[in-house]
Amino acid sequence: MIKEYEVFETMRFISSFHRARGSEEYKSLVHKIVEMLIQWGIDRKNIDVLEYPTGGVKYGNFESTMxxxxxxxxxxxxxxxxxxxxxxxxxxxxxxxxxxxxxxxxxxxxxxxxxxxxxxxxxxxxxxxxxxxxxxxxxxxxxxxxxxxxxxxxxxxxxxxxxxxxxxxxxxxxxxxxxxxxxxxxxxxxxxxxxxxxxxxxxxxxxxxxxxxxxxTGTLQVLRVRFSKNTKKKIGIVAHLCHPNPGANDNASGSALALHLCKELNNLQLDVDVDVLLLPEFYGSLPYAVQNNYDCVINLDMVGEDQLKTGATLLLHETPFLLPGYYDELLYESLMMCAPISSESYNKRFFRIKFKSGSDHVVFENFGAPSPFIGQWPDRYYHTSEDTPDKCDPGMFKWIGEAVLRTLKLSHDIPKHIKELSDSKVRAFLLNVENRPGAGLIKAMIERKNHISLVEPKKKIQPTKEGPLGYEWLDKIGDLSDKRYIIDLGEILNIGARYLNDYDACVTFASNYLCIDEKEVADVLDLLIKNDFIEHDT
Missing domain, CATH: 3.50.30.30 (Glucose Oxidase; domain 1)
Incomplete structure (x- = not known):
């Protein structure tokens, strides 16, 4: 049982650190968190602090910072x-x-x-x-x-x-x-x-x-806590620890909840293996994901909002259809079942939305792991000096924490009704793209029938780098960079190129998934190819 006020106090503790990635204060916080986990009864041999070089190193499209x-x-x-x-x-x-x-x-x-x-x-x-x-x-x-x-x-x-x-x-x-x-x-x-x-x-x-x-130059630290029974399925829980002080909602809230999930997992007998990861956003998740595979990753980012103060809404960001959606459906059901209710009605704002970029889920999706993302947006105090603990709601920690635990308990054998619901949404999407260019390739990829070996790409494309597209490309697309959806479109095109390997299929998938005109989608894809973010095999 998640004890929301304990999570709240941990969030306050984390937010008191100036958490510049790789800095002495970040390292000090990681050390103190390790001590805290041991005090909670977690075996030290199940706690790893992994280090990756930074400064003068490039991970995929991300030039690492000093x-x-x-x-x-x-x-x-x-x-x-x-x-x-x-x-x-x-x-x-x-x-x-x-x-x-x-x-x-x-x-x-x-x-x-x-x-x-x-x-x-x-x-x-x-x-x-x-x-x-x-x-x-x-x-x-x-x-x-x-x-x-x-x-x-x-x-x-x-x-x-x-x-x-x-x-x-x-x-x-x-x-x-x-x-x-x-x-x-x-x-x-x-x-x-x-x-x-x-x-x-x-x-x-x-x-x-x-x-x-x-x-x-130095190193970035990724804290990993393992709960392993050597099962056939491995799930990751990820939250980014880096942020200036105070950074309470962003993202001391996600990190604190992830830590208290460790406290609960230490006393549970699950039929899945679980890794809980606290890391520097993008710059830690990208080198880590290159070396580690998961069946699913749940991203916790800005989960603690007091909605009345921040104006936020809890959002479940879905995984694109090119990766399995079963975990999205299971997590959504769990969030609905655990939602706080007063006067016979839900008393918090909550929606599920299509894929959006901007956090570590995008990294793991580029390495084949469906990665539903739980976060809150918009936020009046996002990236400001006023993102303080008083803007957090302890009740959010209990709601989301219990939903994640329920999802983990059921994820070893996805319930039949969840699979049927997810499959029906996939069928509806495939009907929508039927007879469009590349539809056969999209269908083969989504249905996972012999992967895509039975359908050959006609205009072969693939990303030039491992992992997400990132942000550098925005400097090279002129007026298009002002469009509200352009970052999400870029990442969907990058994911499409990675898994479909076909120009037409990528355009068809992205335009229908995000409901954007095909001509505009093709123009953006052409810009990505022109600027060497995506390779076009002519």
């Missing part, structure tokens, strides 16, 4: 002397991946309208820092960026600058091995701080700052 350790930082406006922020006051105020300033610096304050040398200026901007890095740092020679930028704005839940004027967004500078050589650094500002500094920009005023940090 290990970032941040000790302290401050930012002031000079003359008039006004305190802006510090690392001690707010852990998200330093742009993630910032280089050290090597002591105090005084820099002239300018904005994007300034014409001239930027090398000894602090540039005030309001745009995505990754894009700004390419323009102001790599092209124009700037070192320091002062940024206000709120991603995923949503007026319906109050996630707009005007309603969150004192919130600091968690923002990053590119900090791969090559990017770190530019020596860039900077701060993330509140909306009010941005407006204040805007009044002083380009008028000869200076800002004074220091950042005490280190960027270095």
């Amino acid at each position: 290990v970032w350790d941040l000790k302290d930082a401050e930012l002031w406006l000079e003359n008039p002397r006004i305190f802006i922020n510090s690392f001690k006051a707010c852990k998200t105020c330093v742009l993630f991946g910032s280089n050290s300033t090597n002591g105090w610096l005084s820099l002239k304050l300018v904005d994007e309208n300034y014409q001239g040398d930027l090398s000894n200026k602090a540039v005030l901007i309001s745009e995505n820092p990754s894009k700004a890095f390419k323009k102001y740092v790599k092209t124009l020679g700037a070192k320091c960026l002062l940024v206000y930028y709120m991603r995923s704005q949503d007026e319906s839940i109050g996630r707009i600058p005007e309603k969150m004027p004192n919130t600091v967004n968690y923002l990053s500078l590119p900090h791969t091995f090559e990017d770190s050589k530019y020596g860039a650094f900077g701060f993330s500002l509140t909306f009010n701080q941005f407006k204040l500094l805007k009044e002083f920009a380009n008028k000869g005023y200076t800002v004074r700052m220091f950042i005490d940090s280190e960027l270095k």
